Amino acid sequence: MTPISRINNRWLSSGFTLLELLVVLSIIAIGTGLIIPNLAITDNAAFNAEVRRAAATLTYAQRTAIVKGAAQTATLFALDPRDSDYDELREAVDAAEGTPHWAAENLELRYQNELEQRPERVEKLEVTFFPQGGSTGGLLSFARNQREAMIRVDAITGRISTAYNGEELDEE
Numbered sequence: 001m002t003p004i005s006r007i008n009n010r011w012l013s014s015g016f017t018l019l020e021l022l023v024v025l026s027i028i029a030i031g032t033g034l035i036i037p038n039l040a041i042t043d044n045a046a047f048n049a050e051v052r053r054a055a056a057t058l059t060y061a062q063r064t065a066i067v068k069g070a071a072q073t074a075t076l077f078a079l080d081p082r083d084s085d086y087d088e089l090r091e092a093v094d095a096a097e098g099t100p101h102w103a104a105e106n107l108e109l110r111y112q113n114e115l116e117q118r119p120e121r122v123e124k125l126e127v128t129f130f131p132q133g134g135s136t137g138g139l140l141s142f143a144r145n146q147r148e149a150m151i152r153v154d155a156i157t158g159r160i161s162t163a164y165n166g167e168e169l170d171e172e
Contacts, residue, residue: 044147047107048164051142051149054102055162058127058151061100062158065129074100076125076140078109089123110141114155133158 054076061074077093079086093103112119114137129135137155141148152161 043145047142047144047147048149050104050107051151051162051164054104054140054142055151055160057100057102058129058153058160061127062129062133062135062160064100065131066133069131071128071130072100073126073128074102076109076127077101077103078107078123078125079103079105080123081105083123085123092124106144108141108143110143111138112141113138127153129158 057076058074061072065072075092075096077089077096079089079093083089093101109122109125110119111122111125119139119141125140127136127138134156135153135158137153137158140151140153142150147165149162149164153159154161
């Protein structure tokens with residue numbers, strides 16, 4: 001605060017100057033300008049991490065099936081806390097401990113097998129991998145806000161491909 005007047009050898013302060021207010025508002029504006037773009041980057045990175053985690057779960061199930069010589073199923077859960085069956089699905093996620101599984105909240109999951117033309121929204125999806133390398137296969141689509149990603153599981157080879165925001169599917 002800047003002293004405004006002096007009474008009996010004591011400074012009387014009655015407020016802030018315009019310059020002081022402008023400096024404080026400028027600092028707040030600069031700080032806000034630095035933080036807000038990072039929030040969008042963080043959300044995008046979190047979405048990409050969820051998709052990578054789903055792909056890693058599928059890859060783990062595939063490799064486990066080959067090594068153990070027995071079919072291995074990976075379970076994927078797309079949870080929405082607003083749904084009436086949320087608690088039921090949450091219990092299913094907890095029961096899946098010890099098996100390859102992936103769960104994410106507020107993320108839309110769609111599945112399309114090799115023969116179907118239209119993907120359908122699912123809350124729980126099981127993909128089975130076989131010791132010979134094959135799988136039940138299909139195309140998994142993930143969406144949150146304006147972000148999209150796809151994971152393709154080849155039914156014959158069991159290979160897993162990923163793509164983000166309309167890119168072509170890459171082989172992993």
